[in-house]
Every structure is written in C-alpha cells, then in structure tokens.
Amino acid sequence: MHDMTAANLRSAFGGESMAHMRYKIWGDLAEKEGFANVARLFRAVATAEQAHATGHFKAMSHVGGAFNVFAGAGFGLTNTSDALAGAIGGEVFEINEMYPTYLEVARFQGEKGAIKSMEYAVMAERIHAELYKKAKKAVDSKKDMELGPVRICKVCGHTIEGGIPDKCPICSAKSEFFVSFE
Ligand SMILES: [Fe+2]
Ligand SMILES: [Fe+2]
Secondary structure: OOHHHHHHHHHHHHHHHHHHHHHHHHHHHHHHOOOHHHHHHHHHHHHHHHHHHHHHHHHOOOOOOOOOOOOOOOOOOOOHHHHHHHHHHHHHHHHHHHHHHHHHHHHHOOOHHHHHHHHHHHHHHHHHHHHHHHHHHHHHOOOOOOOOOEEEEOOOOOEEEOOOOOEOOOOOOEHHHEEEEO
C-alpha cells in the first residue's frame, strides 16, 4: 500500500475510533438530560463508526507497525445541544473535507480496498449529519427528537431509520448483519 493512503487510513481509523467513543459519552449525557431518543441515536451511530474504523483497519491489515496517528477530534462535555453541534461539525468535516481528499489520493494511487472502506464511511456520514441536525433542532426547542428504530450495518456502517432490509443497499450484507437500536 502507498504510504500516503496508509497514513490517511490510519488517520481515518483514529478519527472513527474517537467518534465511536465520543458518541458513547455524549449518548450517556443525552440520557442523563432526558433525551432518550437522542441517546439512542448517539449509541447507534457509535456502532456505525466502529464499523468504519474496522473497515479501515482491515483495509490496511497487511501494513504492520506502530505509528503516531493524527486525527482531528472535538472535545468538550457540557450539554446535549453542544454535543450535537460537535457531532454535526465532525460529520460535516468528514463529508466535505476529510474523505473527499483522502479518496482523491486513494484513487490516484489505485488503492481499491481503501477506496471501498472510505466510500462506505462517507455515505453513512451524510446520513449521520442529517440525523444529528434533526436531533439538534428538537433539543434546542427543549424536546426529545422523533426517532423510529435505527438499524446499523455492521459491515459498512450504513444507517437506516425504519425496517431492516433483506440486504444492505450499500454493501449487500445480509439482514443478520444489522444491529438494531429501538
Ligand atoms: Fe458518522
Ligand atoms: Fe452495509
């Protein structure tokens, strides 16, 4: 694997890993503040980010070694509205800057595995950003959000509000690969 794509995958792995943990922490905060559905959304999306981190890790499984990993990450633990603002900021950065740039490099370098795992990630991040925006609107008017069952594809992180599909529309994984948050 080319060095630049490997470095980008490591950075994306770091970003997804921290997003996973940050969403779990913010999920606990949302629950404490009485926003049960927002808490459920944070926990569901945390599982999607784990799927992305896993995909990136596997895409570079043949590149061993220990590295310092740079991953831009937001910090702060105040209230659910701020947490959602942080989540939206992180997702939008990944959608508009990080993944498009990393994907350009991976395509230039012909790194098929990296392209696949990063395309999976960016598709799900677009859905996450929209769900978090909806959540923030509700929380800012002092209400919990309306949220149906959320399903996460463990293979690609695809995020669905509603029923479980026969197979994942993004990666074709079978229905048993979906985790439900209801
Ligand atoms: Fe995301
Ligand atoms: Fe999938």
